[in-house]
Amino acid sequence: MRIQGLLAVWFLAPALGIMTIFYLIPLGVYLLNGFHLFQSGKIVPIWTLRTFGSFFQDPFSYRVIGTSLSLSTVVTLLDVALGYPIAYALHTRVKSPGIRALIGLLLFSPLLVSVVVRTYGWFILLANQGLINALLKNAGIISQPLPLLFNTWGVIISLAHILLPFSIFPIYSIMTRMDPTLKEAARDLGANWWKAFTQITLPLTMPGVITAILICFTLALSAFVTPQLLGGGRIQVLPLTVYNNTVEINWPTGAVAGFTLLLLSITAIWIINAILRRLPSI
């Protein structure tokens, strides 16, 4: 049934109301600070574009933007590379619904734990005196601990783990909607597994892959706790710039950084949606 007209407005009204009151208005009020100035520890409430100007003329801002984008890209690629085979195996190899549900729960479990707890868990694993270094040292593989914590790699590993379910489930979901006879027909017509996979399965599951990319990329781009806790101050990304400036009451710069973050996320969503529209639907 298609809901149209006034009825559709009524159906959408609660969600739109909540979004407007609790998201759009506070966000707008905060972003308006970007048009003010910060001088001598105080916000100067004059209308100006000088904060935008100084932010975008500063090479350091581009470095932070670059770190944010590259970190999100690596995490996203890693998650899709890991998530696709897991989703594929879950769909094609695990026959028992009970075991499938159990594996699904296991894969979903990182999302049931607070991000702070998960991040501290990674701290225990990745530290110089942590489990991974201790195992490698005891096995005689390394003599000095590997630098896994308080650098880019620690943040990438942890973020990729946290966001992995967001990659697996959209891909798995699209696989379950695939018509199994298509693959069978390909095999009947003489295609081997690889050919059937590359010409049937992969193209038809691309919408799931693109959705996974969209979710992982935007979440990684706005990740705050993990870069802060596991970066140890070395990883400077846009959400941390927003936070640090907010704490320092330098809301104008925080707002400009927030505006930039929002713009990057919207651009990513727009590009990915454009790709999605060109893909075949199942």
Add this chain to the structure above:
Amino acid sequence: MRGKRRMSYVLTVLMLGLFVLPVFSAPPKVKLTMFIWAGANQGVVPREVVRQYLRTHPNVEIEFWESNNTITYPKMVAAKQANPNNPLIHFGFFNIDASNRGDVDDMWLPLDEKKIPNMRFVHPSLRRPGNHGIGYGISAMGLMYNKNLVQEPPNSWSALWDPKWRGKVTFFDNNFIPLVLAARLNGGSEKNIDPGFKVWSENAKNIRALVTSNDQLKNLLVSGEALIAPWFTSIWKFWELEGAPLGFINPKEGVVAFPIYLQIVKGSTPEQIRIAEEIINELLAPENNARYARLTFGIPSVKGAQIAESVRQILNPKLLDTAIWLDWATMAQRASEWRQRWEREVKSRM
């Protein structure tokens, strides 16, 4: 006729209920929010004093806001921007950093000594300009280290940027005390911070990690990821009592004095201000001030408040004679500019 009489009787009773009874019912409660620090016995004395006050003032309701100044202060500024006459916090505890930032933001009300008579017993060095707050105690910052892994603990602040301690130092991300100390010990000051940035940018690799919470700091030191950190005697003592293998050194250049203050926030109503004044006066009673200092391992601000032996053992008041007193007013004004430089010149070289 009888029906009409009954109706008028019912209406009279209703009118009485609507307009007369509320006059005799209890007046609405005056509500206030008091800021206290979380953990380390910080809330014990404020809660006791407030509980006692509420017993004799049943029309008052006080809610405690338990957090730290770093997180809460920006929220107070946001609330002030939204409505200056409806502050998020009405009164409470603020460290010297937040107190000075509050001066810049016009956050505090001047305290009236006539209404808070116990203010006159507070040590002169802990009075604030214009009575914008009143001192409640002093904590001190020195060098904390891992006792198991550091055989010869450092005795100078310069250890923080000494190449001998490469990758072994940790401290709070928003803490500019190490920066100012580096400036002061290398010919600079709060007003001439460049020497501090030079020292730290050349020795940024000393920093193992910058932390954002006490738990993180403790974890890093106890696990041996980092070996030394500048932090407070009071917090170190709590961790030591918990069994953490941490030692503490008062650097030869002097500990950094870190006063704490009681403040009333602008925008509070006259009734809220009166209640806050009464509670602050009670907190400043020598017995309350002494008990707070004993429980939190600090030095009391009120003359006549006894310093506990347990506190003397770790923080002798004589240490304050040689303590480093930082220019927090300048630091509050420059914090944002320094943060931007810190990210570019130090964090990017860690």
